[in-house]
Amino acid sequence: MNLLRTRALWLFLLLGLSTLARAELTIQITKGEGSAVPIAVVPFGWQGAGAAPYDVASVVASDLARTGRFKPVPEKDMLQKPTTAAEIQFQNWRMIDTEVIVIGQVKQQPGGQNLIEFRVFDVLRGEQLLGYQVSSDAAGMRRAAHRISDLIFEKLTGIRGVASTQIAYVALIGDRLKPTYKLIVADADGENARVLLESRQPIMSPAWSPDGRKLAYVSFENGQSQVFVQELRTGARRRVSARMGVNSAPIWSPDGQRLALTLSKGDGNLDIYVLELNSQVLTRLTNWSSIETEPSWSVDGKSLYFTSDRSGGPQIYRIPSSGGSPARVTFEGKYNARPRVSPDGSKIAVVHNDRGNYRIAVVDVARAYTQVITEGSDDESPAFAPNGEMLIYASTAGGRGVLSTVSVDGRFEQRLATSSGEIREPAWGPFPNK
């Protein structure tokens, strides 16, 4: 029983954000992974008054399916539905080739709290792998379920799960040539979407602060591109760059103290700058006559990758963040743009022109090896999940913007689409604080 521990569930309430009742996201797996592990998440038992308040097991099962590494057993195929360890008959599960089984119970506590107790078993060995208790109020049950999925995923794979993370994206609603733009933050499964900003002018390039509390983005609300920083909790925001010309492509340094961004300063030539957020001190990093934009920090913050077309077409370069001489990073193909660095720093994701189609490619920096991982014609805006296992990117389906997540090797893919309008420019938020 030493595995059975109690952990207080962190509460991460996002106050001051309006909810997005309509235009909920739907998720559809478009490319399956043959090697996914069969896992049974048995409906949890309920000990309390009335009907069970929340189907925790179905949320856990969906979260695990979305990782691409697990294949939940459909409820109709379950030969039994145990809620305690003593009830499990392992041979029943071996018979249907289940490798892992998750059982649990929700117990109503005095004062309205629910205690969720769950256990994970290795079916072949008949051994418990994990056991936890998570406490949550009625409103926090979905969040608790995501937390449970992450604990299970980490135990089984050794990799931290991302079910409790959030994504930001831009939605377009209404007339397609004169839409309303919305900057939205949602849970990683697309649920719980909230609007941060609404505008009749374009919104671009949302970027998460490393602590997950703020977004930097570009808004044209004042007639030209300007960079804003907005706090998620309060909605309070600050305009951090409104210089003449282009103010764009903001991205936070790993220490959260600086923004790298692109400015034209009215001379029509885009270059990379670093803005110290507290002091507002601006440092110029590039000074070429070509387009330099789309900066992305290395993991240690000591250098920046960016797009430059100084050689003709756009390619990725790397420059020390304190200034210095740049080195070209990509050589394969005529078009490599919008780099994003993987959490371990070994790879960059780019928009790559693959025989006339714009697709997402992952470049192994040390080996200079480029692997195209998507199959669309206008795929863009790749962003790594904080565990580096998946990427989220924007593409089009039926002429409309949709988001997809794809495993880093390109083998597993699923699509997030809205019932109306289009969505684009995804940014995957950091891990929440434990």
Added chain:
Amino acid sequence: MNGFKLLLIAMIFVVAGCASKKGTTTGDGADGMGGADGASAYGTSADGEGSANALYEQQKAALMNDNVVFFAFDSAEIDAASMEMLKQHSSFLASNPNARVRLEGHTDERGSREYNIGLGERRSVSVQSVLMVQGATAEQLAVISFGEERPAVLGSDEAAHAQNRRVELVYEN
């Protein structure tokens, strides 16, 4: 070309959407209302009343019928026909020093969005250079890039792409 006028009107009158909606937004967000771009749009023409103003409006209306420069893929080069068209605008600007025009650069939807902001800017600057050589002054011209964010037409074929790779000359007064 009326669509472009509507676009302009929509653009001028838009202010921070969220500031009015939520009490939580700080005053900072709305400070752009008084910014140089928006304010000049409300300024009245200094030409005064009567026939001079009418002539100005008439000439401008004629120019607005031919106010878009189109570009080849990944190019900011201006062809001979567009050069002729820009001459009409630059002579109008030269004889009306108070006239102000925004050069709004756009790209087609292909490729990455922020890089396209760069391409749109390059196209706007290309038009700016031509207008200045032809007699317009720097103060009269504002360069703006929308990248691929504001297509003129929808569609993913080359015909749509060709119409979206453009610089629009938008008069502010």
